[in-house]
Amino acid sequence: MLELTNIHKVFNIGKVNQNYALKGVNLKLEKGDFVTIIGSNGAGKSTLLNIVAGTYLPDRGQVRIGGQDVTNLTVYERASLIGRVFQDPLKGTASEMTIEENLALADKRGRKRGLKLGLNREKRSQYREALSWLGLGLEDRLNDEVKLLSGGQRQALTLLMATTGNPEILLLDEHTAALDPKTAVKIIEITRKIVDRNNLTVLMVTHDLKQALEMGNRTIMMDRGEIILDLKDKERENTTVEGLLKKFNEKSGHDFTDDRVLLSR
Numbered sequence: 001m002l003e004l005t006n007i008h009k010v011f012n013i014g015k016v017n018q019n020y021a022l023k024g025v026n027l028k029l030e031k032g033d034f035v036t037i038i039g040s041n042g043a044g045k046s047t048l049l050n051i052v053a054g055t056y057l058p059d060r061g062q063v064r065i066g067g068q069d070v071t072n073l074t075v076y077e078r079a080s081l082i083g084r085v086f087q088d089p090l091k092g093t094a095s096e097m098t099i100e101e102n103l104a105l106a107d108k109r110g111r112k113r114g115l116k117l118g119l120n121r122e123k124r125s126q127y128r129e130a131l132s133w134l135g136l137g138l139e140d141r142l143n144d145e146v147k148l149l150s151g152g153q154r155q156a157l158t159l160l161m162a163t164t165g166n167p168e169i170l171l172l173d174e175h176t177a178a179l180d181p182k183t184a185v186k187i188i189e190i191t192r193k194i195v196d197r198n199n200l201t202v203l204m205v206t207h208d209l210k211q212a213l214e215m216g217n218r219t220i221m222m223d224r225g226e227i228i229l230d231l232k233d234k235e236r237e238n239t240t241v242e243g244l245l246k247k248f249n250e251k252s253g254h255d256f257t258d259d260r261v262l263l264s265r
């Protein structure tokens, strides 16, 4: 489903600020895997997601998504394979457009079929149903501009849009970090619901260690550009947050340093 082979990424090559962000990362996800990613500051988590999305191309290595070699494809060329939700609720939607226009845009993602949004009665009823399933009352606000929505409502809409057409992989980039705790819980609930319904394959970066162990079926821990821990099945089930920090220390040889880490909620 997703296969990263020997991925290297160096920023500012040959300059004083040269930075080796990914050092030979290998990662394979099967269909339906939900992998949470944690790691210390600057470990390479966001860079890894950016390599999958095509925002950055690797200096070495191969990226395969859904059996296709996408290593050298641009963000747009691989857009139909990927859904992504960022930390910033303003990033995934177009503020000045209405909810239905945003959903219609998502419908067209990765398809080259003119500029028309193709809104009709059938589409509207489909969108109304999808929004009502979120349970946030957005189904009655199809014609509201998205800028009127709260951060949580926007993130829910972004999740819906990012998963339209069932992408091969869903990238969640600290997507609840900017929300208040109550709203974050609601968005996590919606995330689980959407992922389960569509049997999606997910890579999720989080700073909440408890959440990392509770969500999905596998947790990887990164440090200084490498995956130093890959927990699944019984081993993950039996790991506590304290245990995770201890394992990190054993594998990396230093303490876990993350200025945004949440040990528990």
Ligand SMILES: Nc1ncnc2c1ncn2[C@@H]1O[C@H](COP(=O)(O)OP(=O)(O)OP(=O)(O)O)[C@@H](O)[C@H]1O
Pocket: 011, 012, 019, 020, 021, 039, 040, 041, 042, 043, 044, 045, 046, 047, 048
């Ligand atoms: N565009 C860039 N140009 C130069 N250096 C970069 C760039 N993007 C990331 N880096 C560097 O690469 C390293 C990995 O960064 P990355 O953002 O992937 O880490 P992270 O694990 O997401 O960190 P954090 O949890 O602190 O956000 C860091 O040292 C960072 O400074």
